[in-house]
Amino acid sequence: MFSPGWAGPGKVERFEQALLPHLDAAFNLARWLTRNQQDAEDVVQEAYLRALSFFDSFRGGDGRAWLLTIVRNTCYTWLRKNRPPEASVLFDEELHSTGEETGNPETLALRNADRRLLEQVLEELPLEFREVLILRELEGLSYQEIASVAGIRVGTVMSRLARARQRVARQLHDRSSKEQKGGL
């Protein structure tokens, strides 16, 4: 682009033009990380303010990943301040990782899976798993983008996604069979 920033609109206008279109993405991530509507609104507003103060370091291009990085960090800061620490993934994994099969297609019956149940399973996932799933499945970010948003190596993205999806499958399988038994 030719000579950016001269005689153009003000900084806030340029900022909003570039980043307000990603408000849904910002909110979606914040909502899934905080698991609360009102908290997500607060975090998003704070993240946008933070983003405005870093706007000079924004290199242009697709602002979504840039903004989501800030939203994620704001969420983490907020969670540290306002919520008791969640169980760490490593601890959790050692307890639960059995390395066994993740259920077979017949018993999983995801087609009819209650969406409420899926939501619940996702909300109960450890934060590190939840965020990669949301960024991948709901935002469609590439591994490269997820790595930069979550501050992890690209190689880690795939293994984390694999474990996250396996866990979702296992949980859905366990709970839907439990519900079937309980319902009878």
Next chain:
Amino acid sequence: MGCNDAQELIHGYMDGELDLRSQLEIERHIEGCAACAAAYQVQQQVRSAIAHPALYCKAPAGLARQVDRALRRADRAGRPAFSRPPAPGPRPLLLWRFAGAAAALALAAAVVWMAVVLPRRSAEDLIARDVVASHVRSLMPGHLTDVPSSDQHTVKPWFNGKLDFSPPVKDLAAEGFPLVGGRLDYLAQTPVAVAVYRRRQHYINLFLWPEGRGGGAKSGPQIRQGYNLIHSTRAGMNFWAVSDLNLGELEEFLKRAAN
């Protein structure tokens, strides 16, 4: 390849993130291993279940205004809302020394740009502007489609008698871009067909019109008002795609739509 590796690699495979060699290896493994084939099937179901638009939490109606107000308040207050200071720039004295030279350079660049680049680009630019304006308008309630249908055999014939060309409307549901419908539009002083697709909760407007009526010049992806905008020409047809979808997926979309 062992099953342990495969159980992880099927995820890179599903996500289209593997290099060609690993891709072939995992395909071969799945063919010969029932357990991994079953896991692959399960994981695909999990994946499509999570990617459901109903799980996407859209921002509530008032949030954009609330954020806008907070931003303006912070801007008026003249300091970033967060405590971290901005990165230090070059020292002012040094800056002044270069200011003169920079201004002269900028002026020269501006003259060249206005004399050479601008006239050539302006037609293209007008179309890009029209395309984005139409996209934004289409997203207002009730403006998206004239013929809402996910069936290409409904959408494509609908244009008969309304245009003097037959727009190539494709079914891309299998590629993850379900058709939403079709719409007539008018841009760059020519009537055009618009096929509307969806990727998750992002709408994609695909503008179609014959080559030779403007809009065929080659130029790269653009961002306007936060929307990604790309185009290509194929088989005598102009394809312009616009969406708030990320550029990578939009390019994938256009490649398939215009193929």
